[in-house]
Amino acid sequence: MIYMSIVKPLSPPDQLTFLECLNNRAKLPLQERQYLENLQKGAEGEKKWETHLRKLTSNVLILYDLTLEINHTYFQIDALCIFENIILAFEIKNYQGDFHINNNQWYSSSGNEIKDPLLQVRRNESLLRQFCKKHHIRLPIEYHLVFVNPEFMIYSLPPRENIILPPQINRYIETLNSTPAQLNRTHDQIAEKLLSLNLQSDVYRSKYNYNYENLRKGIWCGECREFVIRKINTLYCKKCETKETCHSGVLRGISQLKILFPNVKLTTHLVHDWTGKIVSNVTIQRILQQNFEKVSGSKNTFYI
Ligand SMILES: [Zn+2]
Known part of the structure; x- marks a missing residue:
């Protein structure tokens, strides 16, 4: 039997819903409105990726938006897929426009320096490995950085296996679908464990006076x-x-x-x-x- 099971569905992040509520009832300062816009763009990107993952036809368990903790360090995973022999984690970016890299620094189309998303992925990957080791999850892990916006373009990006660019997404999903996979009780247990250790944070609430x-x-x-x-x-x-x-x-x-x-x-x-x-x-x-x-x-x- 083939099934794709969504263990933790994608829902708008609590912080996004909170800020939207606040912004619509009391106008937020400009900086906070820009932050809200970024959250909205991020959520749109995750939705796009969810649409792609819906095309998976192999056995897989999917969890969206996990917040995990290891050694007092928190990290967030946008989407995580448990296959028979591997766990795939995804960091989703909804960047739009022309980006370029110069001396390992990333720049947006407006010429502004942005945080290197690969650093974030590397950090998350290492934390996820430590997390899995601690909780006796023994499947190998791959962490991918996915650019979901079709209007994203990046210049001078050295080829890297863990980056998925918009024109590669369909082929990537096809590759996943062509790998036969069986899931058993162990995979369910991994999903249950991740779900039970997922943290819900509302620290953002205390930042606002209203x-x-x-x-x-x-x-x-x-x-x-x-x-x-x-x-x-x-x-x-x-x-x-x-x-x-x-x-x-x-x-x-x-x-x-x-x-x-x-x-x-x-x-x-x-x-x-x-x-x-x-x-x-x-x-x-x-x-x-x-x-x-x-x-x-x-x-x-x-x-x-
Ligand atoms: Zn209306």
């Missing part, structure tokens, strides 16, 4: 992020004309509230205020009752 009062209230469009208005029984986006039920819009609003304020106690009054008072208290209460567990506190009722 409070509830200063954030813009309302529900934004799931398609274009413009704030929506109420039109009879639905929510309506004037910018892209998307219509949505109050139910799903309010739920998205609640999930953003929880991203920004993880310890918040949901009450009808709070959610009504947070979503810009465009949905009635009665409807909010019904949505809370349907989707959350009711807890009766000493002062008021809240939902978790």
